[in-house]
Amino acid sequence: MAEQRSGGASADHGGRAAPEHVLVVFPGYHRPWAAWINQRLDTHGVRATLQRWDPPREVPLEDSLGDLLLARGQVLLVLDDWFFELGPRPAGEWNDVLRGFVASQADRFAAVNLTNRTLLPSTAVLEPVSLWGVGEEEAEARLLSRLGIEPRRSPVRRIAPGALVRYPETPPDIWGEVPRRNPRFTGRDDLLTELQERLMDAERGNAACTLLGMSGIGKTQIAAEYAHRFSSDYDVIWWVSSDDRNVQRDRLGELAVALELPTGSEPGERIRAVREALRRGAPHGRWLVVFDGWDDIRDVDVMVPQGPGHVLITSRNLGWREHTDVLPVRNFDRAESTGYLMRRAPHISAAEADEVAAEFGDVPLPLVQAAAWLGESGMEASEYLRMVREGRLSTVDEPSTGEGMPNTSLTSWSILINRLRRSQPQAIDILSLCASFAPGRIPLGIVRAYPQASLPEDLRWMATDLPAWTRALDTLVNYSVLTRETRGPVTSEEAAPQQESIHMHRLVHDIVSRLTDGEHRDAHRKAVRTLLAEADPGNPTDSRNWPRYSELLPHLEPSGALRSTDARIQTTVLNCLRYCDRSGEYKAGTRLAERIRGSWSGFMDPLSPHMQELTTVEGDILRRSGGFREAYELDLARRTLLAAADHPDELGDLKSKICIARDLRFLGQYKESERLQREVLAEAQNLLGETQQLTLAARHNVGVVLRMLGRYAEAYEQDADTLSRCENILRPHHPSTLNSNNAVAQDLRLLGRYREALGRQEANVRLHVKILGAQHLQTLYARSQLALCRRREGGFKDDIGAVMAGVLDHLEQAQGRGHYLTLSAVTNYANYLREHGDLDRARELISEAEAGYRALLGPAHPVSTGVLANTALVMQAAGERTEAMTMLESALAGLTAALGPDHPWVLGCALNATAARNFNGRVSDAAELSRDTLRRARHVMGPEHPLTMSCQVALATDLRGLREIEEAGKLEEDALLTLTRTLGAQHPHTLSARQRNRPYWDFEANL
Structure with missing residues (x-):
């Protein structure tokens, strides 16, 4: 039209x-x-x-x-x-x-x-x-x-200005790794026009469309053609290879650099900044982001940007129908098939092209190979078809794609590879080497970047003969076997051979693997894993190295690196696992650790240094992802092996105890964790001395467990000492020093020293953002603690809820809704909303937290029990007083059994239970519990602690209900004087006590 x-x-x-x-x-x-x-x-x-x-x-x-x-x-x-x-x-x-x-x-x-x-x-x-x-x-x-x-x-x-059509010779302001335009792209005009109409007509902020179809159908080619054909409609076009989750996250994060956004190097931080910039349309409102090969859609809500621009996705996953508009990509029309064949092979007739198209079912990928073969060889179509059909009797196995690919495609590939063996054997060398990598993006340039690697004799030419290297790659690109991947704008110079990456479709990889497998495969896999070790930056803790590790990670298993007995390659494998741990890629890390263990267990001593390091890192990943019981069982198994060993391993034993002590803390066994952690600290001091980081970590862990035991003053003394040592030994900007600062600020807040805690944590958060980036997990935790400091200090009225909601959103994007730090943020935000009258939303969130902790920790864990106190407060505020009292009494009994009667969590829950009894007419029972709770609070927390003052105000309220006016008045007057002196006359606690509002206690869920 x-x-x-x-x-x-x-x-x-x-x-x-x-x-x-x-x-x-x-x-x-x-x-x-x-x-x-x-x-x-x-x-x-x-x-x-x-x-x-x-x-x-x-x-x-x-x-x-x-x-x-x-x-x-x-x-x-x-x-x-x-x-x-x-x-x-x-x-x-x-x-x-x-x-x-x-x-x-x-x-x-x-x-x-x-x-x-x-x-x-x-x-x-x-x-x-x-x-x-x-x-x-x-x-x-x-x-x-x-x-x-x-x-x-x-x-x-x-x-x-927004409607001005860009001159076609002028590329968009930002052009990010879009594949080169295929000069032989054919047909698909109606599909491309429909795709443009769908994106243009979509509701603003929700313009996303998925090209859906089987492998080899041409989805990537269509997406690339769309980017080139409609480039004048956009100021930014950014291509995100999405076969691998880590590569996808790093690639989308790189757009932050191209947009010159103020952000750190951590992928989660960059992604957040990119999504916000695209949502606002600043600095560019006309943008297109292409996610190519995105089959795993778990992170769709985190990764897909919204805003005035467009999102284009290619995938085989039908699940995209629930998230975006879907445009099915089907086989070529017959006219498209024959038109393409006749352009590539002009010597064949329309009838012959029709016969070839029918042979391959109009599927683009085998048609591309057929056209390349016919065009390059000049062979008559009848002879080509005869060879293809006779190949059905070949003893070579047919590929099993499960996606409707014709069986004849393998035979067509066999013909092509046989011809290359005769005319360009070096191209076969490259193909065989690629088959030892994973499909998708392959950093092939490392072959030339590390010439010192020991390549097998048949591959040594790759490191020394650049013309042959270029000629072989050109041949493979010409035959559409693989595509080159380039970085930078379309007008940039070609990438150096050392930086060259190629992309091999998974279907092509499967076929090539079958047809090139032979006597050299083992040698080629060994060469690839040696190259991976050469390319290992050696420091997975440095976020600047994370893009390289995300590139190496997919190739560990297909290269046989996981089964290697070479110590250097094993170190690279462990570094990739450490990268998963440090970058927050816990799901990928868990899967990788399982595969490593499955391979190494067959030939490696379970107490060898590498095997023990595997256990340590795997345990860290399990704990950080919420697999506390699994980490404990893993560490116990290691402990049993160490105990039965013929020769003592003091360092291994020490690291094992550190891990188990952490496990016990997460599992709620605080006293046993403290006992073991103090043993660890003494052993670390004797074995390593005071200045080693392992000793400093042991000191820090003692402070954490003291805080979990409610011994806040002891925790503060321990953490302050650890912080001083970290500042002297590791220096103030080290992540461990920042973490110790978090601990000290938290101790001060729990001791009721709100202004000191706030001042320290504000400065600490600024350092976290500067050193680690705004979206690093440790920074998000520090920001969460800062919000609690502001709430307790009482001087911030308007922005606390927004800050809490923002931290919760960031944690959800980084770790998911069920992560323990996210659940903690859910709990804190729910408490804030309840206090400020949004009972419906507070009930929704606290119910989510309660169910989340029960699933994560089990119903008997102290944290799972403590969250019930928050649920009861919401019920009480909503007028469900009987149900609230029942829940509070149950929570009080559970916490007392788990922690003892003098733990601050027990005292706080008891404070809430006194209110519930009072509201339900059991004033005498309330007064009895209030008096006992006040006595314990004075002993444990001190006479001026805010929780002690709350207990005193509660007792005064109960005594007034029993008409014991004189004692009630004295208690109330004393509490007001103390609160005014310690917190100030305008602090919310002081004002609430003056207005005779019943005090309450919020449970803060920390692990």
């Missing part, structure tokens, strides 16, 4: 009458040029209509061109050398029609030429004006001159 623009004018230029209307006829891939021509004509008062043109081969060319003349005015053909292959047409048909029919209607036809290649000689009748390689101003002048249009000094109508 023609696309029409309004406006009409006529002019006379150089004796030629200017047209009142121009029909712009263009092949689909030149839509950007057609759109630009249309807008230029419109600004000079000439009405234009756009007509995408791909005349059916079965319709005579003269008839198709005659149909164009049904439009009034001038017919402007947008030409290049491929224009004359639309159809394609029998040899000589275009020349005959141009010399005859077009020459007789020469005054109705005009043309622009967009190539520097030679056109058909008879094209001269169209008098094409060349727009190739000229600037926009010159191109506009030539266009107007060819059509006889007098340029207007002032445009007929002004074009809004």
Whole structure:
């Protein structure tokens, strides 16, 4: 259907009458040029209509061109050398029609030429004006001159900046790793047009479409063609390879650098900044992000940006139907299949092309290979088909793709590879080496980057013969076996061979693996794992190395690195696992650790240093992802082996105890954890001395467990000492020092020293953001603690809820909703909402936290029990007083049994239970519990602690209910004086006590 623009004018230029209307006829891939021509004509008062043109081969060319003349005015053909292959047409048909029919209607036809290649000689009748390689101003002048249009000094109508069509020779401001445009891309015009319409017509902020189809159907090619064809519609086009989750996260995060956003290097932080910038449309509102090969859709809500731009996804996963608009990509139409075959292999007839297309079921990938073979070899189609069909009797196994690929595709590949063995054996070497990597992105340049690696004899030429390397890769690219991946804008220089990466489709990888497997496979796998070790940066704790580790990680298993007995390769494997731990990729780390253990257990001593390090890192990942019981069982098994060993391993024993002490703390066994942690500290001091980081970590862990035991003053003394040592030994900016600062600030807050805690934590958070980045997990924890400090200090009225909601959102994006730190943020935010009257949302969140902790820790864990106190407070505020009292009494009994009667959590829960008894008419029982709780609080917390003051105010309220007015008055007056002196007259606690509001206690869920 023609696309029409309004406006009409006529002019006379150089004796030629200017047209009142121009029909712009263009092949689909030149839509950007057609759109630009249309807008230029419109600004000079000439009405234009756009007509995408791909005349059916079965319709005579003269008839198709005659149909164009049904439009009034001038017919402007947008030409290049491929224009004359639309159809394609029998040899000589275009020349005959141009010399005859077009020459007789020469005054109705005009043309622009967009190539520097030679056109058909008879094209001269169209008098094409060349727009190739000229600037926009010159191109506009030539266009107007060819059509006889007098340029207007002032445009007929002004074009809004956002609607201005970019000159096609000008790339978008940011062009990120979009694959090179395939000059042989064929057909799919209707699909591309529909894709553009869906994205343009989608609701603002929700313009996302998924190209869905099987492997080899051409989804990536369509996405790349869309990016090139409609590049003038966008200021930013960013390509994200999504076969691997780590690569995907790093790649999307790299857009933050391209957009010059102020952010650190941690992927989660960068992704957050990118999504926010795209949502706001600043600095660019016209953007396109392409996620190529995204089959694992678990992170869809975290990764897919929203805003004024567009998102394009390619995938095989039908689950995208629940998240985005879906556009199915099916096989070629037969006309597309035959057209492509005849363009690549012009010596075959339409009937032969039809037979080849039918043989491969119109599936693009095997058709590309067939076209490449026929075009490169010049073989007759009948001979090619005979070889393919006879190959069905081959003893080579057929590939099992499970996606409808014709069985004959393997045979076609077999023919191609056999020919390459004869004509370009070095290309086979590269293919065989690629088969020892994982499919997808392959950092092939490491072959040349590390020439010192010990390559097998048949591959040594790769490191020394650059021309042969380039020639072999060019051959494979030409045969569509693989594609090159480049970085930077489309106008940049070619990547150096040492930096070169290629992409091999998983289907191609599977077929190549079958057809090149042979005597050299083991040697090639060994070479790949040696190269991976060479490329290991050696420091997975440095976030600047994370992109490299994410690139190496997928290739560990297919290269056999997990089964290697080479110590250096084993170190690389462990470094990749440490990368998963440090970068927060816990799911990937858990899977990798399981595979490593499965391989190493077959040949490695379970108490060897590498095996013990595996256990340590795997345990850390399990704990940080919430697998506390699994980590404990893993560490216990290691402990049992160490105890039974013939020779003592003091360092291994020490590390084992550290891990078990942490496990016990997470499992709620605080007293046993403290006992073991103190043993660990003493052993570390004796074995390693005071200055080693392991000793400092042991000191820190003692402070953590003291805090969990409710011994806040002891915890503060321990943490302050640890902080001082860390500042002297590790220096103030070390992550461990920052973490110790977190602990000290938390101790101060729990001791009721709110202003000191706030001042320290504000400075600490600034350092966290500067050193670790705003989205690092430790930074998010520090920000969560800062929000609690502000809430307790009482001077912040408006922004605390927003800060808590923001931290919760960031934690969910980083770790998911069920992670223990996320659940802690849910709990704290629910408490805030309840206090400020949003009971419905508070109930929803606290119910989520209660269920989450019960699933994570079990119902008997002190934290699971403590959260019930918060649930009861919501019920009580909603008027469900009987149910709230029952729940509080149950929580009080559970916490007392687990922690003893003097733990601050027990005292706080008892405070809430006194209120519940009072509200339910059991005033005498309430007073009895209040008096006992106050006595214990004074002993444990001190007479001036805010919790002690709350217990005192509660007792005064209960005594007043029993008409013991004199004692109640004395208690109340003393509490007000103490609160005024310690917290200030305007602190919320003081004001609440003065107004005789019943005090309550919020449970803070910390692990």
